[in-house]
Amino acid sequence: MTEETRRFFNRRRVLGALAALPLLSLSRPALAEETLGFEELYKSFGVLGLEFSDKVKRLNGQDVTVKGFMAPPLKAEANFFVLTEIPMSLCPFCSSDADWPDNIVVVYLARKQTFVQFNAPIEAQGVLEYGSWIDPETGFVSQLRLREAAFNTV
Template sequence: MHRRNFMSLAAAGTLLGFTGPAFADLPSLRFRDMYARGKDLSDLSLSLQGQRIAMTGYMAPPLKPEINFFVLTKTPMATCPFCDDAADWPNDIVLSYFAGEQAFTRFSNLIRVEGTFDTGIKTDEPTGFVSKVRLLDTRYTVL
């Protein structure tokens, strides 16, 4: 990464009110490294449980405007990849709960997120959305 790009990312994080470590100081997890064989989480993913991490991807459009989460995807998606069963959980999405009030961004914008990595099958009560992996207290910046 060029120094100028890093400085731009650091400045953008400051403008968006990021507190805590800069993205460069966080462990980074790529979608391709999240799972081992099949639907089992990789050793790397398991080791990151409960830690603040950084990921890069795209924000899928929300199910409805008043929800407090978005789905981080590996590739841009024009519709939300809603799943009703953890057995169908795709290995290229991460449920991401906002840290406080945040706005949604266009589905085609590449974003860098930071959040606390959480694993295990859980259901979001208000929406019924079933997730296998999540980022909690997520903040993002558009790259």
Template structure:
């Protein structure tokens, strides 16, 4: 291999990783502390994630009844369900996580990592009447 071929191969080898995105790229994470900029005003970075696949780490609040397809993801462990308020009382450290199937409840003090499609904006659940502002749809979760 002559010097010119070696230099061209080296440059191509350095440029290739920048051109090819790996199939196993990690899902972007969103932290509770980064949700809002002031009060109930979403941070611009958070609003920009609407519709994106993201991951969050937190705690599963106990559901109101067994065999439900959603749970409340909280910043801190909560022994009771915090999801009984209307939009005016919505806490800033909650995200509702909807699963395709009934959820397997984990202990409220177990840290979990949840992945799903992020949605923003007030929405009332047709089955329960619960109001949510931030949601993760089609979630998967496991111990963090």
């Protein structure tokens, strides 16, 4: 092989590797710049119940990352799950918003992902929304959710 041929293949390999770099980001979503901890979700229990924190209000509509645990899904093909502060072996989310626990977030996935064990720590990233909302497909009520979300085990 001539010196020119070696340079050509080296340059080709380098260019191919550079072209593949953007594809690597598809395997794991980038984490949002803002993180939100369960202790930051609410600021008080007022006369009307839970009051969202100023941070939740400020981050509404923005990409956030929340660390927690996946509660067992109600069905295998669900496009959502409940993110909990601590591992839970049962779904905490099957009641009205009056009984809404202060340590869960509903996560609506942008695409189907394989669910993980309830005691495996994960990071969920998505667009934060707050306020009472009823899912028209399931009838479930949520107070706090991530939309267009994805998750990774940590």
